[in-house]
Amino acid sequence: MVTLEDVAKQAGVSLATASRVxxxxxxxxxxxxxxxxxxxxxxxxxxxxxxxxxxxxxxGNVIGIVxxxxxxxxxxxxxDGAMRTAAGEGLLVMVGTTHRDPEQEIAYVATLRxxxxxxxxxxxxxxxxxxxxxxxAAELAAxxxxxxxxxxxxxxxxxxxxxxxANHDGAAALARSLAExxxxxxxxxAGPPHLMxxxxxxxxxxxxxxxxxxxxxxxxxxPFDRDGGYSAAGETGDAxxxxxxxxxxxxxxxxxxxxxxxxxxxxxxxxxxDDIVTLRDQVPSLTTVRLPLKDMGARALELALxxxxxxxxxxxxxxVVLRESVRALR
Amino acid sequence: MVTLEDVAKQAGVSLATASRVxxxxxxxxxxxxxxxxxxxxxxxxxxxxxxxxxxxxxxGNVIGIVxxxxxxxxxxxxxDGAMRTAAGEGLLVMVGTTHRDPEQEIAYVATLRxxxxxxxxxxxxxxxxxxxxxxxAAELAAxxxxxxxxxxxxxxxxxxxxxxxANHDGAAALARSLAExxxxxxxxxAGPPHLMxxxxxxxxxxxxxxxxxxxxxxxxxxPFDRDGGYSAAGETGDAxxxxxxxxxxxxxxxxxxxxxxxxxxxxxxxxxxDDIVTLRDQVPSLTTVRLPLKDMGARALELALxxxxxxxxxxxxxxVVLRESVRALR
DNA sequence: GGCACACTGGAAATCGCTTTCCCAGGAGGT
DNA sequence: ACCTCCTGGGAAAGCGATTTCCAGTGTGCC
Numbered sequence: 001m002v003t004l005e006d007v008a009k010q011a012g013v014s015l016a017t018a019s020r021v022x023x024x025x026x027x028x029x030x031x032x033x034x035x036x037x038x039x040x041x042x043x044x045x046x047x048x049x050x051x052x053x054x055x056x057x058x059x060g061n062v063i064g065i066v067x068x069x070x071x072x073x074x075x076x077x078x079x080d081g082a083m084r085t086a087a088g089e090g091l092l093v094m095v096g097t098t099h100r101d102p103e104q105e106i107a108y109v110a111t112l113r114x115x116x117x118x119x120x121x122x123x124x125x126x127x128x129x130x131x132x133x134x135x136x137a138a139e140l141a142a143x144x145x146x147x148x149x150x151x152x153x154x155x156x157x158x159x160x161x162x163x164x165x166a167n168h169d170g171a172a173a174l175a176r177s178l179a180e181x182x183x184x185x186x187x188x189x190a191g192p193p194h195l196m197x198x199x200x201x202x203x204x205x206x207x208x209x210x211x212x213x214x215x216x217x218x219x220x221x222x223p224f225d226r227d228g229g230y231s232a233a234g235e236t237g238d239a240x241x242x243x244x245x246x247x248x249x250x251x252x253x254x255x256x257x258x259x260x261x262x263x264x265x266x267x268x269x270x271x272x273x274d275d276i277v278t279l280r281d282q283v284p285s286l287t288t289v290r291l292p293l294k295d296m297g298a299r300a301l302e303l304a305l306x307x308x309x310x311x312x313x314x315x316x317x318x319x320v321v322l323r324e325s326v327r328a329l330r
Numbered sequence: 331m332v333t334l335e336d337v338a339k340q341a342g343v344s345l346a347t348a349s350r351v352x353x354x355x356x357x358x359x360x361x362x363x364x365x366x367x368x369x370x371x372x373x374x375x376x377x378x379x380x381x382x383x384x385x386x387x388x389x390g391n392v393i394g395i396v397x398x399x400x401x402x403x404x405x406x407x408x409x410d411g412a413m414r415t416a417a418g419e420g421l422l423v424m425v426g427t428t429h430r431d432p433e434q435e436i437a438y439v440a441t442l443r444x445x446x447x448x449x450x451x452x453x454x455x456x457x458x459x460x461x462x463x464x465x466x467a468a469e470l471a472a473x474x475x476x477x478x479x480x481x482x483x484x485x486x487x488x489x490x491x492x493x494x495x496a497n498h499d500g501a502a503a504l505a506r507s508l509a510e511x512x513x514x515x516x517x518x519x520a521g522p523p524h525l526m527x528x529x530x531x532x533x534x535x536x537x538x539x540x541x542x543x544x545x546x547x548x549x550x551x552x553p554f555d556r557d558g559g560y561s562a563a564g565e566t567g568d569a570x571x572x573x574x575x576x577x578x579x580x581x582x583x584x585x586x587x588x589x590x591x592x593x594x595x596x597x598x599x600x601x602x603x604d605d606i607v608t609l610r611d612q613v614p615s616l617t618t619v620r621l622p623l624k625d626m627g628a629r630a631l632e633l634a635l636x637x638x639x640x641x642x643x644x645x646x647x648x649x650v651v652l653r654e655s656v657r658a659l660r
Numbered sequence: 661g662g663c664a665c666a667c668t669g670g671a672a673a674t675c676g677c678t679t680t681c682c683c684a685g686g687a688g689g690t
Numbered sequence: 691a692c693c694t695c696c697t698g699g700g701a702a703a704g705c706g707a708t709t710t711c712c713a714g715t716g717t718g719c720c
Contacts, residue, residue: 001446001476003706014670019708027709030668045472047444051390052706054381055675062424071410073401073608080401083427092441094392095425097413111422114380116331142375146331226611248608255611278403278578281556281585283613333676344700349678357679360698382676385705666717673710680703687696 002044011040023048054116059147062092063301064112068100068124072225072248073276074293078123078153081297089305091118098124100224102132109139119149119304123297125197126155133157151304153296155196161303162313163296167197167273170289170318171204171243174271177320178241179212182329183269186217187239189232189249191224198224201245201273217243226252233257240268240329247272247279250286254325269326273318284324291318332374341370353378384446389477392422393631394442398430398454402555402578403606404623408453408483411627419635421448428454430554432462439469449479449634453627455527456485463487481634483626485526491633492643493626497527497603500619500648501534501573504601507650508571508617509542512659513599516547517569519562519579521554528554531575531603547573556582563587570598570659577602577609577618584612584655599656603648614654621648 008018013033021029021037029037040046054060065082067075079095086093094117096108105122112120120143126133137158140150144160151161178186188205191198202219209217220235222228229249233256236242244250250272257264264270264284272279275290296316303312338348343363351359351367359367370376384390395412397405409425416423424447426438435452442450450473456463467488470480480490508516518535521528532549539547550565552558559579563586566572574580580602587594594600594614602609605620626646633642 001706005706015707016670016672016709017668020669023707025708028668033669047440047472049385049446049706050441050444051381051384051446052675053708055379055385055677056706056708058675058708060381069410070400070413071403071406071607073403073406076401076403076406080399080427083400083425087427092424092445093426094422095413096423097410097417110377111380114377115422116379116381142377251611258613277401278608281581282611283588331676335676345677346679346700346702347698350699353677355678358698363699379676382705383678385707386676386678388678388705661720663720664718666715668715669713671710671712674708676705678703678705680701682701683699685697687694689694690692 001049002046004046004048007037007040007044007046010044011036013037022046023053060116060118061090062094062115062117063119063121063304064094064096064108064115064117065121065123066096066098066105066108068098070095070097073278074246074248074274075123077277077293078297081294082121082123082301084294085298085301102127102129102136106132106136106139109136109143113139113143113146113148117148119151119301121297121300121304122150122152122154122158123300124154125195126157128194128196128199149304149308151300153300155200156313157196159311161300161311163300163303163316164313165291165296165316166318167200168204170291170320171201171245171273172208173318174243174273174289174320175205175208176212177322178243178269178271178326179209179214181326183241184214185239185241186214187236187242188217188219189229189236189242189244189253190219190221191228191245191249193221195224198245205243225249229253230256236268241326242268242270244270244272247274247276247286247288250288250325251279251282254282254284265325265327271326275321287323287326288321289318290321291316331379332376334376334378337367337370337374337376340374341366343367352376353383390446390448391420392424392445392447393449393451393634394424394426394438394445394447395451395453396426396428396435396438396442398428400425400427403608404576404578404604405453407607407623408627411624412451412453412631414624415628415631432457432459432466436462436466436469439466439473443469443473443476443478447478449481449631451627451630451634452480452482452484452488453630454484455525456487458524458526458529479634479638481630483630485530486643487526489641491630491641493630493633493646494643495621495626495646496648497530498534500621500650501531501575501603502538503648504573504603504619504650505535505538506542507652508573508599508601508656509539509544511656513571514544515569515571516544517566517572518547518549519559519572519574519583520549520551521558521575521579523551525554528575535573555579559583560586566598571656572598572600574600574602577604577606577616580616580618580655581609581612584614595655595657601656605651617653617656618651619648620651621646
């Protein structure tokens with residue numbers, strides 16, 4: 001690999017001058033030498049060693065994003081939003097997937113810390129396990145103590161800048177909309193109870209139903225993915241309206257009903273949460289709560305990159321979108 | 331930030347010993363000192379500076395993946411497959427998205443080269459533009475000359491290890507299956523002509539139809555995404571069977587037909603390509619050509635990580651999957 | 661004409677870690 | 691008892707950049 005020294009030698013200048021020409025500096029370099037250096041670099045195909053730059057400068061141009069699962073469109077959208085702003089800032093992105101294993105999340109943050117990345121973005125739900133959360137928070141604190149910046153999309157549990165989607169209130173608003181259509185017997189495909197996002201959405205829905213004086217929904221726990229929705233849909237009993245705590249689960253539920261000959265929305269109404277773009281062409285089209293995922297990802301990164309004065313927690317509202325998968329009962 | 335020197339001082343040992351204990355080495359360290367060092371590192375919360383390690387070792391533990399668009403499930407699946415094997419090897423992943431801009435692709439490879447990443451994975455279709463391809467190939471060659479490893483998923487055009495999906499043959503097989511069902515008048519939602527993946531699939535389909543002695547399909551070019559499929563579906567004329575060169579476009583076409591009251595498959599049959607998991611619950615379920623995307627991503631990374639002796643081009647067959655979106659005409 | 665000052669260019673220290681090389685001491689062979 | 695071989699420890703030389711300091715050269719101004 002050709003180094004800066006090679007370039008300097010070939011151009012007949014000092015290392016310092018070559019560095020100033022090629023890798024940016026406050027100092028000026030004369031036109032003659034500048035040209036010589038540039039030509040040499042070009043001829044040799046020089047490319048700065050970023051590891052060395054990072055070491056010398058004491059700060060790199062990489063940020064880290066930690067998601068649960070890239071193939072889940074929710075995280076893909078979040079990551080995409082963040083990556084766009086990152087690209088705009090000239091930053092490189094390291095993406096880590098944890099596959100919902102909190103230990104992996106901690107390990108990944110540790111690695112990012114070792115990489116001296118400029119900022120870390122944690123996307124994805126916290127778990128109800130306080131011990132794990134505390135360990136993650138400790139790792140993050142150590143990172144921040146060294147000048148690192150952190151932001152998170154999800155529950156405000158880590159003591160860092162946070163973009164907090166209105167899981168609870170969005171689900172509550174959805175519940176009220178559905179009740180207004182005449183539904184009274186609800187079931188919730190609630191996902192795993194220890195996953196905060198799932199739990200918040202479920203709780204928001206349940207409490208809104210209760211506040212309306214309606215019978216408590218039938219809550220069915222299970223995995224947070226398509227198959228979780230599919231199997232939980234088998235236990236919704238006599239509910240006229242089923243709320244799946246995310247769109248992917250709702251799609252699983254639709255598939256289950258279709259197979260069993262249960263018509264949606266004639267026999268049962270189904271609603272999801274997130275408004276995943278890839279799923280908008282689903283039939284029947286899915287009633288859901290829209291979250292501006294890309295913006296949230298982008299915003300979280302902005303928070304992380306901002307000069308750190310005070311902590312910011314930004315709440316993002318969800319918008320209830322009524323589509324064909326629910327029908328009015330009256 | 332606490333450095334190795336801090337740890338060594340606190341433990342009362344030399345830098346060398348501390349390094350050997352904490353960051354792995356062939357050399358042994360006595361139990362007493364080893365314990366002292368470990369305790370000191372723990373107390374101080376030491377975390378190795380990877381930039382420095384990379385510089386000193388001359389090789390990092392990062393790989394780069396370049397995709398067009400993470401929110402496209404095709405690339406998400408590919409990236410996920412690669413990331414799983416990367417995690418298994420203890421490698422970190424830098425993901426870059428180009429949003430189909432070949433200049434960005436080149437720029438990103440250049441940056442990865444500067445990062446001295448161990449390997450680069452190029453996922454995503456080449457463009458027909460030879461000049462751009464040549465520049466990318468040149469950048470890759472420079473990277474490889476410096477010891478970098480490269481693999482690519484897609485067309486074998488870069489002179490690097492390649493996992494090549496059977497775009498042409500898969501589409502041809504699909505055409506034969508559809509013809510066997512009695513279809514004779516075809517249309518192809520062909521995507522952009524300069525995108526090799528799209529072009530190959532289109533060509534494979536068209537040539538198979540021709541070989542069967544059937545009238546040439548009506549080829550409609552357009553964008554490679556959902557909206558491209560949606561609008562191209564408006565021009566399929568009297569075709570009884572429409573092949574969209576990817577599943578996402580096929581879903582767009584389904585939406586367009588639905589809006590216009592054209593029934594699928596009764597009035598027109600629709601087929602896609604890729605067998606995207608997220609789209610499997612589509613109604614009607616999509617006839618398509620299945621590609622093992624995760625495996626392909628994983629395999630490509632394996633190729634890249636393998637000791638470089640000879641170049642490997644691995645062809646991956648596609649499997650025709652007939653589902654509800656096509657019907658037999660007889 | 662002389663003096664301070666801005667500007668350019670280069671030598672060398674530095675960033676944090678790995679690794680080679682050297683040294684001392686104990687084990688093993690004869 | 692002597693010599694060799696291995697082993698664990700430390701000093702110091704890199705890795706490839708950045709950046710501080712220093713020196714030399716024109717400029718502007720009195």
